[in-house]
Amino acid sequence: MTGLAGIVAAETRLSMVDGENGRLIYQGYLAKDLALNYSFEEVAYLLLYGKLPSKTELHGFQCKLAENRHLPAYLIRILNELPEDMEVMSVLRTAISSLGRSEFGWKPNIDQAIRLIAITPVIVAYRYRQQHNLPIIKPSDNLNHTANYLYMLTGEVPKDVHIRALTVYMILTMEHGMNASTFAARVVTSTHSDLASAIVGAIGAMKGPLHGGAPTEVIQLLDEIGSLENAELYIRGKLERGELLMGFGHRVYKTTDPRAEALRSITSELIGEDAWLDLAYHVEKTAIQLLDEFKPGRRLYTNVEFYAAAVLKAVEMPAELFTPTFTVSRTVGWTAHVIEQADNNKIFRPQSEYVGEIPS
Known part of the structure; x- marks a missing residue:
């Protein structure tokens, strides 16, 4: 079993993993330089739009993210009815699937991506506090993406040092080439399925400990x-x-x-x-x-x-939220890959080699 190791499955402008030279590149920029010098929102914009934003573009992007943080009433009802012992990744998978309505029809676009990027950390924080019998914290429209995530988990405005450290982590885990979950998302998209379905597939792959295992x-x-x-x-x-x-x-x-x-x-x-x-x-x-x-x-x-x-x-992140937090950041890369796949699509249809018995 090769697991498709070394097989080129797609062309992409989004990222390059250069193992020999120790480089990770996002849209022509070194990821480590982006992580140290730019915000989560700026790097997310780069992956989605192919360029770093102007001040005006960044402000508009930040406003769109804030507008999309609020959970619809029907989704809150779903979250409240799910089994108490259902872990966060399974809850996230179920919650995102409930968003697959007409707003997520073909073909995937950036507005749909913003919706998922914005709402994913809100779902994670809601479920975590629900499971621990803590009051639910509503999202803030005045905090950036990383700060709002920490705020919704703890109920307190986070320290600047923690916002800075988690932002760097989230930028660096935003995208990493054709990994298992990204491949899953692109395969689903190649069938002309919707963006929500593709991200559900990616979450399913990330949930497995061989891919999204916590450190x-x-x-x-x-x-x-x-x-x-x-x-x-x-x-x-x-x-x-x-x-x-x-x-x-x-x-x-x-x-x-x-x-x-x-x-x-x-x-x-x-x-x-x-x-x-x-x-x-x-x-x-x-x-x-x-x-x-x-x-x-x-x-x-x-x-x-x-x-x-x-x-x-x-940043006092509970161990049970390590993989969900990885997912919060990687949603940017997944949605960018889905849009790229849809723009130049061909259905994935690999071959398999039969190794069973042949009837006489």
Whole structure:
């Protein structure tokens, strides 16, 4: 079984994953530069429209996102009737499918994409607070996309340091080439199905732990280290015992993961403002030194999961929301791919090789 590894399934202008050179490119821009210098809304605009927005365009885009944050009454009724033990990703899948009405007819467009990008974090926050018997927080029209998400989860206006860190994370996970969930969305679209259906397919793929799995093992590593003083002794012990060091090495990037580079950059700016980020930054430096000592020439660098874990824990994101938060950001990439697929469509119809018995 090849899993279509190495097979080119589509042409795209949206992103390029350059594993050999450690580059992730969005519409002609390095993703790490975008993450460090632009807002979530600006990068989302770039992926959807193919250019960075002017001030006027950005304001209009921000207003459209804010206008589309509010849940319709029928969707609230659906959310209130779903089984109490239904996890957030399954709820999100069901909720998005309920939006597949006439407003999501063929063919997919940017207004439809804005609707889904805006409403996805609202659904996640609603369900999280509902499951934990917390009062539902209505979306704010005055906060940006990332800040509003944190506000709806906690009921408090988030700290600037947390908004900044989560924004960088969300930009860097917004898009990443022809991954499993993006492929699923494009396959659904290729049948001339609607945008909501395509995103439901993508959510279904993201829900699987082999794709959207949370970086919980990295958090366990950092928890076990516990302090700056304990880092070298702990890591050296693991390497001497031949144990894996979670958060280091990547099957695609043969050099530094550019997403980890950007997240490292933002955490280094925030040293002294958040103890958890301080610990992560120190652990990474110590681990890289020791990996070079124990495994010279292996090119084992920090991957995005290491700093994803650091950032998500720093902003006090519950572990159960790691994959949903990944989904909140990746909805931008999915919708951009769906629109691109629809603009130059051909139905996906791959072949399979029969390996069963042949009747005589």
